[in-house]
Amino acid sequence: MTDFIPAARPIIGEEERAAVDRVLLSGMVAQGPEVASFESEFSAHFVDGRPTVAVNSGTAGLHLGLLAAGVGPGDEVIVPSFTFAATANSVALTGATPVFADIEPETFTLDPAAVEAAITGRTRGILPVHLYGHPARMEELSALATRRGVELYEDAAQAHGAAIGQRPVGTFGAMAMFSLYPTKNMTSGEGGMVVLADAETARQVRLLRNQGMERQYENEVIGFNARMTDIHAAIGRVQLTKVDAWTAARRANAAFLDAHLRGVVVPHVAADATHVYHQYTIRVPEDRDGLVRALKEEYSVGSGVYYPIPNHRLPSLASFAPDLELPETERAAREVLSLPVHPSLTQDHLDRIVHAVNTLAAAGS
Numbered sequence: 001m002t003d004f005i006p007a008a009r010p011i012i013g014e015e016e017r018a019a020v021d022r023v024l025l026s027g028m029v030a031q032g033p034e035v036a037s038f039e040s041e042f043s044a045h046f047v048d049g050r051p052t053v054a055v056n057s058g059t060a061g062l063h064l065g066l067l068a069a070g071v072g073p074g075d076e077v078i079v080p081s082f083t084f085a086a087t088a089n090s091v092a093l094t095g096a097t098p099v100f101a102d103i104e105p106e107t108f109t110l111d112p113a114a115v116e117a118a119i120t121g122r123t124r125g126i127l128p129v130h131l132y133g134h135p136a137r138m139e140e141l142s143a144l145a146t147r148r149g150v151e152l153y154e155d156a157a158q159a160h161g162a163a164i165g166q167r168p169v170g171t172f173g174a175m176a177m178f179s180l181y182p183t184k185n186m187t188s189g190e191g192g193m194v195v196l197a198d199a200e201t202a203r204q205v206r207l208l209r210n211q212g213m214e215r216q217y218e219n220e221v222i223g224f225n226a227r228m229t230d231i232h233a234a235i236g237r238v239q240l241t242k243v244d245a246w247t248a249a250r251r252a253n254a255a256f257l258d259a260h261l262r263g264v265v266v267p268h269v270a271a272d273a274t275h276v277y278h279q280y281t282i283r284v285p286e287d288r289d290g291l292v293r294a295l296k297e298e299y300s301v302g303s304g305v306y307y308p309i310p311n312h313r314l315p316s317l318a319s320f321a322p323d324l325e326l327p328e329t330e331r332a333a334r335e336v337l338s339l340p341v342h343p344s345l346t347q348d349h350l351d352r353i354v355h356a357v358n359t360l361a362a363a364g365s
């Protein structure tokens with residue numbers, strides 16, 4: 001009777017299909033002119049023209065970006081534990097140690113005081129995550145990084161277009177990464193963009209992306225194959241022309257939910273912050289998992305828990321942080337629930353989400 005409302009839904013239209021066809025017909029599908037155009041268009045659109053390098057995933061982007069920034073064995077990089085595992089994985093893959101710091105409860109992003117307490121003589125940098133599309137406290141973290149002589153990086157995987165005042169995320173750090181995975185605010189199928197503060201580090205990322213080569217068969221360093229294809233870049237270039245309208249729709253959907261939800265804690269937006277609502281994440285202090293089930297079974301409303309297990313409790317990463325306690329991280333992992341906010345929601349969908357959450361929240365309290 002009622003259609004199921006999914007938690008996320010990538011939008012891929014006729015224009016994307018035509019762009020792929022154009023590349024396929026050209027016969028040149030590997031990294032080429034589409035990738036170069038996508039890099040410069042993405043850079044102009046989101047990061048004020050900073051040097052930008054396309055790679056085949058966001059994770060590869062963080063990994064190569066950290067390597068190019070000089071992160072390696074013996075270094076520590078401070079990260080949140082309340083994020084997708086790719087953040088800490090990328091640090092660990094360089095041979096450095098991820099050091100987990102707690103988040104602030106309002107925005108779920110790194111708490112600058114917790115970061116400062118985690119700095120040691122081995123700290124090389126700080127890697128905040130603009131979680132759910134809300135910018136981390138970049139002004140405080142930037143001042144802290146300068147004062148303590150460490151670098152600042154950015155995991156902007158979920159935050160295309162987010163800003164603090166007039167300054168977009170991706171322009172605060174020495175290195176920043178945007179993901180282009182299908183559920184992110186825009187996609188190229190798979191892909192990532194690495195943004196660098198200077199041209200020389202960007203050249204290092206380009207070398208690492210392509211077996212260490214700038215000129216064919218003159219390999220300068222030991223590198224990876226992390227190239228983006230022209231097929232993916234062509235999809236991304238079309239999405240770039242649509243992403244602002246999608247972000248506006250996400251923000252309008254969030255404003256409607258803010259105005260109408262009752263009995264739950266709606267997302268906080270810091271003064272001066274532009275939130276791009278990759279996720280619309282509420283807190284449900286009692287029986288969150290019961291609410292997930294009831295939304296799905298009784299109201300056909302999808303929802304998601306990002307993320308149920310803090311990184312420092314994962315089998316893969318726990319050895320970096322034995323006995324660590326991060327109270328706000330653990331509380332968030334128990335309480336968060338992301339409701340659909342994606343641009344393809346209709347007014348009927350929004351009304352149904354509000355009705356379902358309000359009815360269940362009232363029954364539960």
Ligand SMILES: *Cc1c(COP(=O)(O)O)cnc(C)c1O
Nearest residue numbers: 057058059084086157179180181
């Ligand atoms: C999606 C995501 C990544 C990884 O990006 P991929 O393109 O999936 O490799 C890294 N960090 C965060 C916070 C993410 O959400």
